Amino acid sequence: MDDSQLLKGVLEGCVLGVIVKGETYGYEILSVLENAGFENLLEGTLYPVLTRLEKKGLISCRKAKSPFGPVRKYYSITESGQEYFDNFKASYERITTASGKILNGDITEGDKRNDGKL
Template sequence: MINITQMSKGILEGCVLMVVKDKPLYSKEIVESLREYGFNDLTGGTIFPMLVRLEKQGLFEIEKVPVSSAPSRKYYSLSEKGEQELIQFQNVWNEFRNIVDSIMKKGEA
């Protein structure tokens, strides 16, 4: 049987890369953006470890911005490696979607 958690994790990583593609965001903004797109059950506990892992892979450029009443915020934007990873994710996603769509259409007939 398909492990939906593992499948979602890979898709979510690609979506995180996409939401920071055009504008640097800090972790809370990333979570809020993904919720706006429909990841309603998403929590910081899911995103924070993922951000750390993706950062260690060199997919982000980080900018720490001081905040007067709190610790500095860490803003995430795509590194060159992150941009390449996003392109690869988009290509794999499009191929995967086409395959699944073909199978689903056959099932409708």
């Protein structure tokens, strides 16, 4: 199954989740996500996400020389980014709980009668 649509939905939040832990840079974010299980994630997918987050003002960047020489962008979370991340986490938990119930077949009679609201 092509999981790119699912990935698109959560990637911004996950990238913010890495940056929220402390100042970091592109390759490190890629490695953290890869080690966490996003095995097929490429730099090509990550870079536009970082650009979008920066444009939205959710992350800020500082430029410094990397140990290899070229200029490296170090990202850190902004105040609005922190707020966005908290909201994202709350929404994500609500959606995963709800979808978990459906996918695992845990719907009770009470859920069915609750005006369709899960």
